[in-house]
Amino acid sequence: MRKTYYTLLFFIGIMVTSCSSDHIVLVKNGKTNYEIVHLGSASENQYKSAEKLQSYLQKISGAKLELVDESSQTLGKNKIYIGTIKEEELTPHQIRIRTENDNVSIAGGSDMATNNAVYEFLEKFLDCKWYAPNAEEIPSLTTISLDPIDFSYIPEITTRTVHSKLFYENPEFADQLKVTYEAFPTYVPSARVHTFHKFMPEEVFYQSHPEYYALREGKRLPTQLCLTNEKVLEIVKDSVSALFDRHPDALVISVSQDDNQQYCQCPNCNKIDVAEGSPAGTMIHFVNKVARAFPDKTISTLAYQHTRKPPKIKPEENVLITLCSIECDRSGPISEKCTDFADDLKNWGKLTNNIRIWDYTTQFTNFLAPFPNIKTLKPNIELFRDNNAKWVFEQHSHNPSELFELRSYITAKLLWNPNLNFEELLEQFTNGYYHEAGPFVKSYVDLIHSKLSEDDDFFLFLYGDPSEAFNSYLSPEMLDEYSRLFEQAESAVASKSEILKRVKMARMGVDYARLEASRKNLSENYSLTLSDENGIESINPKVALLLDNFSNTAKENNITLMNEMGFTVKEYGSNYISALEMAKKPNKAKGKKVISITNPTKYADENPMVLTDGALGGSSFYANWLGYVGTDMEVIVDLEELQHISSISMAFLQVTNHVVFFPTSVTYYGSQDNKNFIPLGSVKNLKPLTKTSKINEINYFDQKFSPTEVRYVKVVAEAEKTPYWHHYAGLPSWVFADEIIID
CATH class of the missing domain: 2.60.120.260 (Galactose-binding domain-like)
Structure with missing residues (x-):
């Protein structure tokens, strides 16, 4: 006990001294005089963070630093301290990294923050990089030295989610990029969004009690609930209570509209909405009543489509407003192309500090289509940050989509630090993930965004289609140019089978656009069939080869879905073959x-x-x-x-x-x-x-x-x-x- 007390006093003492002006050497020629000390009664998660640091230091240098607790420290050895002592008073999300008197302190205000601090140390000061699961860049050094460090950081967005299976199926990769392992952390699993029909299924209630549902043009329809019906409130509260009882560890439940705009227009509901200036009026009145019944839980609801405009009434403190940007034009930043949403965000901020952003980053009707919105990610995340959104959910495609790894990486990095330089991130990823092909992939990204920016009238829609852009950034001439860039990319890594596989996956968006352009018979080079001198049609062999390559690349990378409606790559191929047969x-x-x-x-x-x-x-x-x-x-x-x-x-x-x-x-x-x-x-x-x-x-x-x-x-x-x-x-x-x- 005296030894632990002495160690803590010693450590506290050195923490208040000024940093040494000399750099420190963690490992020299593969040898080390350092050990990793996890402070206090370290939790299992903090111990795992210390183990992860130990593992990566050994990967970098070959030296294995001993992992000890305070009571078993070795006299005469320098220390890397992992964890936080009470005297530091870090906030729950804060990280702090310091070098003092030849020792290193890596601390966080919580288990999660400590884990973030370890990965920040490895990335920022030891130059480790993680681009995708099983795609990391770890330096190989016989000597590891550090200049003096006094670094502290509090992420402004505290709950960061990228809706990508790269993170959900690979928790370690999620840790490395500091995002959540799931889409709805701490939510009741069966009640995350669009829950009205789950609380009150039409199969159970509609025939006997149509008055529980929305009145539309004189008829009750089970599209939404009637939010001024007291019995509806009672049933919903009972359902919420039952779900919390079933999931006692859950902290959040969604009480939210179903995915349509057919809300109730009965006299009672309409009166409230008119007075509140928005159909969100009845929603917040209703959700507030639910929230009061569960003061120790959070009740999430949607500000989405017809409820996006804020009402006058303030949400209860335990109501989480999930504000959705589904309507926005993705060809430019939201602040420029979707000012109505930006205004709604600012006005919700006047009513509550409890805002969760639900943003969208892919084309849901065509996961694999070119969708040049990548350069809007940074200004959009900055907009959310600047308006005090602490919880941001970036709805990527979950399943593989165009430039899947690139989008997942850049979005996660910007959620952690919106101030990062986008161009540096893009170059870092393309060079690191695609190796010698990186400059060509980056040129493609730059070029397609540049071509879109030339078309001021183009509305880049989440539910659009490549065919909308065949007179714009996906013209036959541009498709040819994009293809040339990817041919150069493939040639640059032809001897690296794994990297070549990544490049082929990256070019799927261009190949898909070329297939769709051929379906439209845009030009002689982009057509389903060729005619002989007698006018007899035959299948264009270039299109057949393109379809074959597209399908094979999808199969090799386990890419199965074309869109969020469940249309599969296999079905796409079959339908395309049918189209070829029909065309001839x-x-x-x-x-x-x-x-x-x-x-x-x-x-x-x-x-x-x-x-x-x-x-x-x-x-x-x-x-x-x-x-x-x-x-x-x-x-x-x-x-x-x-x-x-x-x-x-x-x-x-x-x-x-x-x-x-x-x-x-x-x-x-x-x-x-x-x-x-x-x-x-x-x-x-x-x-x-x-x-x-x-x-x-x-x-x-x-x-x-x-x-x-x-x-x-x-x-x-x-x-x-x-x-x-x-x-x-x-x-x-x-x-x-x-x-x-x-x-």
Whole structure:
């Protein structure tokens, strides 16, 4: 006991002396006179931090420093102290690294902070770098010396989450980059977001108590809850209580709207929303009542879409506002391109200091598409930091997406320190992760961002599609240039199989864009088929090879998903092959005039000629699909002369979470005079819409019949009605159609 007391007094004494002017030598020629001392009654986590320091010092120098506690220190040896003594009074997130009298102190105000301090020491002062799991850069030194250090840091963003499986599946890598191991730390696992339907499932309550749900245009729909119904409040509080009882260690639960804007407009709810100046009014009134029932817990709710604008009422102190930036244009910083969100952030800050940011960093409809928003990450995180957001959740794709490792790395680094130099981070990563190919990958990143910046009118949307950019930063000319850069990158590391694999994965975004450009038949080099001198179409071998390389690279890297709707890489490949087969079929309708009897809306420039232009639609409704909302689709194709036909095929798209459904049936008609039409056949949807329907899918409605002489072909696709159980119940559904093939 006397020895421990003496050691502590000695250590406290040296902590208040001035730093030595001479550098200290931890290891010299592979030998060391240092040992690692974990202070006090070190927790298991702090002991592991000390072990990690021991391991990396041995990796660097070959010297293994002994790991001891205070009671077993060796007299005459210098010390690296791990942990915090009470007299230092560090804040929970603070780290401090000091050299004094030939000793080193690595301290944190909590177990987590101590772990952060160890990795900060290794990175900042010993030049260790971690780019991805199993991709680290550790110096090899026979001698480790340090200049005097007096470093203290308190991260301004205290809960840092990057929604990437690189961190969730590799906790050590998460520690190295100082982010959380999971998306919702300390939350009740089954109640993290969009919880109304979990607390009050429509299957249980809707038929017997429709008044519990939202009133929309005179009808109760189970899209949201009626937040002024006292019974609803009672049931939700009971549900919250039950979940906290089931998860006693959880500190946070989400009481939040479902993922739609069909909120209640009954007189009582509307009165509050009008008075509060926002539909967030009823939400905060409701959530405050829940929060008062659980004063020792945190009740999280969303400021999202219709609730994003703050009301007048202040949230209770234990209400966590999760403010979401889903609508924003990602082509530039939020402060410039999404000023409404920036204003909402500032105004929520006037009501509460308890704000969690839910930001978005990828294109959710096309994980693998080029998405040049990387240079907005720093100004956006600075905006959140400057407005006192202590908890930031950056929703990356979770699954691999374009430049996955690069995005994960840079986002994590900036969350830890928003003041870091972005260009230095980018160069550090590209050179460290891609080795000799790094300058070419960096040139690609710089070039694609530069091209986007030249297009002031381009809206870079989280739910967009590469096809939107084929007249902008993904033009055929730019796709050629990006490909050349990646060819140079691959050549630079051709003898390094593991690094070459990383480069091939990095170029998947460009290859995907090239495949989609070919689907659109953008140019002679970007087309699905080639024509011989007799006009016979055959599959373009360059496209076939590109698809094969894309699919193989995905398989080698265990990349399985194309988007958040569950559309797989395997399905993409199969659909693309189907598109190639369709494209080479004889088609009497190709290039022929199309007249739309019902009016298309918004997509494909509302031009019915998209149905015969030879370009085929992809998995997103932006990709060459003609859309009809709230009506059946009815079009007529003029073949220009009488022709014998015996088959018709047409493609339709389904994206159920966006109210895009397959038609219930498609009927084909023929006519010689555009007045008298005879039915040629009707195809029913063999995959009726249910709650378990595949979210994202393409289906061909094929019909064969006896040869018939016609000039005009009419297509009528009957729209599926939005069912009452759908989260967009009460809104009209969409029909999306593409190329009609007639033979």
